[in-house]
Amino acid sequence: MPVHVETLTTASPQDRLDLAKIYADAPDWLLVPHADAEQLIAAGLESGTLIAGRFNDRLLGAALLERNDDRWRLSHLCVRKITRGRGVGRRLLDEARRLAGAVGRPLYLAAPADQLESQALAARTQLPLDPL
Numbered sequence: 001m002p003v004h005v006e007t008l009t010t011a012s013p014q015d016r017l018d019l020a021k022i023y024a025d026a027p028d029w030l031l032v033p034h035a036d037a038e039q040l041i042a043a044g045l046e047s048g049t050l051i052a053g054r055f056n057d058r059l060l061g062a063a064l065l066e067r068n069d070d071r072w073r074l075s076h077l078c079v080r081k082i083t084r085g086r087g088v089g090r091r092l093l094d095e096a097r098r099l100a101g102a103v104g105r106p107l108y109l110a111a112p113a114d115q116l117e118s119q120a121l122a123a124r125t126q127l128p129l130d131p132l
Contacts, residue, residue: 003053003060003088005095011045018059018080019052025081029112032132040064040076051096053079053088061088065096066110072100073130075110077121093125 011019023030023037034040044050044064053061061079065072074096079088100107106128111118113131122129 003055003091005051005053005092007048007065008045008050008052009048011041014057015052015059016041019062022052022059022062022078022080026078029115030076030078032112044076051092053092055088061092063092063096065099067100067105070105071108071130072096072105073108073110074127075132093127097127 008015019041020037023040026037031037031040034043041050041062044062049064049066051063051065052059060083061077063077064075066075074093077089077092079092097107108130109118109122109125109127110130110132111121113119113129118129121127
């Protein structure tokens with residue numbers, strides 16, 4: 001499945017529907033510090049940190065990619081439930097790692113340290129965990 005990763009600064013009505021579907025099944029802890037998915041999406045668009053994976057003109061996964069001077073942080077990674085297990089999350093992560101490496105910055109996974117899923121993802125991807 002060829003997934004194209006892009007940074008979103010504006011979103012079409014269809015993109016907004018897709019993003020809402022992506023985060024609809026996200027656990028509450030994944031949305032923190034945002035009150036809900038809508039606020040997370042709006043903040044990501046406004047700050048230019050929202051990246052998304054697109055396949056056949058539809059968004060299937062998204063995350064926030066914070067680009068700091070000393071390190072980049074990937075957070076709020078989520079893939080639409082019906083698409084999970086097909087490599088969309090891996091594609092988002094690989095592209096974030098490639099972009100950070102291209103400018104000589106290390107990539108960290110930013111997530112709650114007390115969440116086992118975050119710890120497992122950090123270990124599996126060999127990314128340092130930067131607690132939110």
